[in-house]
Amino acid sequence: MNNSCYLGIDVGSISTNCVITTPEGEVLFEIYRRGEGNPIKSVQQCLAQLIEQLPDRFHIKGVCTTGSGRILAGAVVGADVIKNEISAHARAVIHLYPAVRTIFEIGGQDSKITILRDGAVVDFSMNLVCAAGTGSFLDSQARRLNITIEELSSKAMMSQNPTNIAGRCTVFAESDMIHKQQLGNEQKDITMGLCHALVRNYLSNVCNGKEIKPPIVFQGGVSANKGICRVFKETLQCDIIIPPYNMVMGAYGAAIIASTSCIEKTKFRGKEVSAHHIITKGFECGDCPNSCEIIEVLDEDEVIGRTGGRCGKWEGRTEPREALKGTGQMGTVAGSSTDRKMEHQTCRQVDNVPDLIQIGVPKK
C-alpha cells in the first residue's frame, strides 16, 4: 500500500488551514484553525495536531503553501511549492467539479471571483482596498450584535422579512444597523439584511462586469454561513454548489498542486518544527535609500528564511546577513564553493549595487 501523502497549508488573514491528501487527491485529513494574529504559531499548532492525528505510516512527500502568509509559512515549514491562493482555489475546484464555470470565494479579508471555462481559469477579480463584503465585515457586525458568527448564520435563516441595510461600507452599515435596531426591527431580520448587504456588495464590486454562469461553486470561510448561500441562490436564480471541504479549499488545492508538481525530494522540515522556537526579527537593509524592512525568520539561532525587500536580494535567502549586505569580504565568500553556479551566486552577493540610485547630496 502506498503511504505517501501531500500537505497543503493555507495561511489566510483569519484562519490557517491544513489538508493532507493522497497522491490521487483524496483528503485524508483537514484542519481549520482560526489564527490569533500569529501565523507562525498557527502553522506550528497545525503541525502539532498533525503529529497527534496522522498515523505514523504516512510520509509527507511534498508541501505547498498558499494564502497571504504563504512566503512566511513556506519558510517555516520548508515548502517545495509556494503558490498564490487564486490558482490554489481554482485547482481544488477543478479537481472536484471539472464542469464548474464560476467560483465565488469569500474569505476573511479577501473576496474573489474566478471565471473558468473548460477547466481552466480565464479571468479573476479580487476586492480592492476595502474589506467590506468579506468575512471580517460579518465578524465585526456579529460582535456588535453580541452573537457568535455561527449564531448569525442560524438566525439569518429564520428571517422572513429581511431589513434593508446599507452595505457599501462597514462604517455606514454599522450606523444603519444601529438605526434599524432602535426602530425595533427584529435581530433575525437585521442579520439577514446583513447577508443581503454583503452579497449586494460582492456582486456589484468584485463581480462587476464578469460573466457569471452556472454551475457556481461557493467556498471560503463565509460559505459556512447558510444565510449568505440562500441570498446568493435567490439573487442569481440558480443553484450554488458548496463543496465538501468548503472551508479549507485553498489548502486542498495547495496539496493537489504539491502532489502534481513532481517533487523528487521534499524540503519539508518535518512535523517536529511545531516544537521549535521560531521567531522573527526585522531590520532595515540600508543598502540604498529605499530602506526596505527585511524580516528574518529564525529557528533558534539559524536563519531559515527572509521576506521583504524590493530588489529581491533578500527573498528566501538564508546566508549570513553580512554576506548579502555587500560588506562581506570578497575572498572568504566567493572562494568557498567549487560549483560554478554557486560561485556565481555568492559572487553576486558581495556586489553592493543599490536598487535606488541617489543623485545629489545624500538624503537624510
Add this chain to the structure above:
Amino acid sequence: MTYMAIPNIGNYTIALATAVESLGIKAWASTATTPEALKLGIAAAPETVCLPLKAHLGHFIEADRAGVEYAFMVNSVGTCRLRYYRHMIEHILKDLGLKIKIFGLGFDGFKPPIVRHFDPGPITFLKPLFHTAVKIKIIDELEVAAWRTRAIEITHGDTTLLMNKLLVELSDSKTMARTMAIRKKVAGRFAEIPVDKERKPLKVGLVGEISFLRDKCLNKNIEYILGRQGIELRNFFLLGEELKNITRIVFLNQNKRKYLSKVADRYLQCTVGGHALDSVAHSIYCADEGYDGMIHVCPSGCMPEVSVRPILKRVSKDKDFPILEMSYDEHTCGVGIATRLEAFADVLMERRKK
C-alpha cells in the same frame, strides 16, 4: 553648489539630472520615490488627489529638508491634472512654510523663466542637453534589453543587478566619451547573462499612468515581479520614444497620437487627457500583435485612466484578450499585488497551453 530637485521618473531621472547641469547647477533626485518622501507627501496633500502628486510633493518636501533651494516640475498642456501639479505643489509648499522655489516649463517670451533665472552661457546650456539625449537613449536600450533577459535568465536577479550597475555607471559618467563607451558595451553585457534560450516567455504589455509605469516605489516593482514569473514585458512608456515623437511633431508634423487615435477610433473618439488614448490604442495593438495579455496600471483617482477602464473591459471582451486592472493607492499592499500578478501569469500560461 546650488542644487535643484527634479521629479522622479524612474531611471530616466539619471538623464534628466544631466540636463539640469545645462543651467550651471546640480540636480537632486533619486531613481524612485523613497518611502520617507511618500510618507511626507501623503501627510501634506489633500486625501483625494492621486498618488503621483503626493509622491512628487513628498519628494520636494524631502528636498527642502535636505537644504535644496530650487525645484523643477513639469506642467504640460493638455494632459490631466498634471497640468496643475506645479501650482498645487507650489501652494501646498507655501502653506507649509517651506522656502524651496519651484519652476515650471512655461514660456512667456523667448526664454522660459527658468533659463532666464540662471542665465547660463550657450555652450554650458547646449552641451549637457545633447548628453541628456544620449543618456535617455541608453536608458531606453537598457530597459528594452532588461525586459527581454529578465524573463529567461537562469539565475534570478542577474538582469536587475547588471541593470543597476550600468545605471550607476551612467549616473557617474560626466563626459560624452564615457557615456558613449557605456552605450557600446550595453548589448554585450546583456548577452553575457546566462539565459534559457529554449524558454518561450509570455509576452505582456504594460500601459497606464506614466509615474506608475516608471516609479518602482509606486508600482511596487511590478517589472521585477513580472520578470521573475517569466514574463517578457513591454512597458509602453519610454521617454526616448516620447521625445522622438515631439521632434517629429516639430520637424515633420507627424504626431504618433494621430496614428494611435486611428487605431483606437472604434473605442475612443474624443480626448480624455493624460495617457488614456495610449492605453486604449496600445491594448488594441497588443491584442492584434499576439501578445498574451495586458496589464493596466491605474492610480485610483486618476481621471484619464479611470475613464479608460470600462473601455479596456470592452476591448478585452471583443478581442478575447485578458487585461488585468491594477488599481493602486497609498494603502495598496505588496502582497495583494504579487498575488494578482502571479494568478494572472497562471491564467496566461493556461491560455497558452490550449
